[in-house]
Amino acid sequence: MNTVASAAPYHHGDLRRALLDSATAILTETGRWDFSLREVARRAGVSHAASYRHFTDKEALIAAVALTGYETLHTCMTTAIDEATGAVGTLRAIGQAYIGFGVANPALYRLMFGQALPSIEGLPPAVLAVLTEARAVLRGVILTGARAGAFAIDPEDEQEVSVAVVTAWSLVHGFTLLTIDRVVDREVRPQVIDTLAARVTERLIVGLLPT
Amino acid sequence: MNTVASAAPYHHGDLRRALLDSATAILTETGRWDFSLREVARRAGVSHAASYRHFTDKEALIAAVALTGYETLHTCMTTAIDEATGAVGTLRAIGQAYIGFGVANPALYRLMFGQALPSIEGLPPAVLAVLTEARAVLRGVILTGARAGAFAIDPEDEQEVSVAVVTAWSLVHGFTLLTIDRVVDREVRPQVIDTLAARVTERLIVGLLPT
C-alpha cells in the first residue's frame, strides 16, 4: 500500500501533525475557535476518537494550536528585532511585527489570547515559557534604550521599567484586538491599517522619548 | 397563589429578567462565558426550552448579557466624566473608570469584547449604539483637550485625532485584558493593580501633553 508520499513514520502517518493542520485550517477558514473535535478528525480522515491517542483533551489540542501561534509570533518578533537598529527602531519594529502577526492571523490570535484556555495558569509549560520570554525580550529592549538615554526612563527604577513594558504591551495587544474585532474599522478606512498601526506605535514611542 | 412579591406581570413571572440574572450569576461565579443554555434555564427553575420564548438563540441571550455590560460600562464612564475637571483630568478619569470596570467584572468584560459574538457586525443594534457612543465620548474629550491646547494634537487634523482616540482605547483595552488574563501579575504584585493602572494611564497622558 505504498503511495507516492515519502516517509510515513507511523501506522497511518503523522496523525498528530495532521490533526493540528486540520484544526488550524478550520480556524483560519471559519475564523472561529469553537470547532468540534469530531470535525477536525473528519477532516483529517480519521475516526472521531483517534485524536485521543495524541491529545488528552480537546483543550490540549487547542493549546497545541495556540503553542504554534506563540512560536510563530516569537519568530516574527525576533526577526523584526534582528533587522532593526537602535532602541527606538527596535521598539518600533517589535510593535509592528506584533500587530502585523495579529492582524494577519486574527482567529489564531484570538485563540491565543482569548478565553479558550482556562486562565493563563494551567497552561502547558511550553506556552508559559514562550510568553515569559516574549516579555523578557520586550523588557530588554526598553531597558537597553533607557540605559542609552533613548527613553525618558530611569533604568534603575524597576517599577518604572515595568510600567513601560506593560504600557507597550497593552497598547499593541489592545490595538490588535480592536482591529481584529473590527471596532476600529469605522474610525478609519481598513486599507490603512498598517499606517494606523505605525502611527499608534509612534504615539507610544513619542511618549517614551526624553523631552 | 399570591406570594409576597409585587406585580408579576406575566404567566410565571418576569422570566426574561430571571434568565438574564441566572446567566450573569453563572458568568460571575464560574468566570466562563461558555455556559449551557440548559443550565441557565435549570437555575431559573424552568424547562430548557422556555428560554426560546424570550431569546431566539443562545447567542441572543449572550448578546443581551453583553448589552447590560455595555450599559454599565457606559454609566461608569459618564459618572467618571462628571466628577472630573479639565481635559487631562477627564481623560485620566475615563481611563481609570474603564480599567476599573473591566478588572471588577473580568468574565463579563471578556464576554463583551471576546469571541462569543460573531464579529462586531451582526450584533444587536443596541450594542453597536452603545459602542459607537462610547467612542464618540472619548473622541469628544480628546478633541476638547486638543482645542484647549492641553494635548499636542491638531484638533483640525481628523486623522491625528483618530489616532489619539484609537491609541487611548487600545491602551486601556489591552491593559484591561492583560490584567484579566493574569499576564501582568508576574510583572508586578497584584495588589498594586490600581497603581499600575494609574501609571499606565499616566504614560498615555504624558505622551499626549505638549512639549
Place this chain on the structure above:
DNA sequence: GCGGTGTGTTGACGGTGGTAACATTCAGCG
C-alpha cells in the same frame, strides 16, 4: 513467527442547542 505495544475504530453514554407538538394560563369581551 510471535507477542506486546502503539495506533486507529466502533459503539455507547450523558449532555447540548434547537424544533415541534402539546399544555397551561392570562387578557379581553360577550
Place this chain on the structure above:
DNA sequence: CGCTGAATGTTACCACCGTCAACACACCGC
C-alpha cells in the same frame, strides 16, 4: 360568568458533541 385566542411554559425528540471502554489492526524487537 364563560368563551376564545394569544402568550407562555413543558414534553418529547433530533442531530451533534466530548469522552470513554472495548475491540481490531499493524508494526517492533525477539
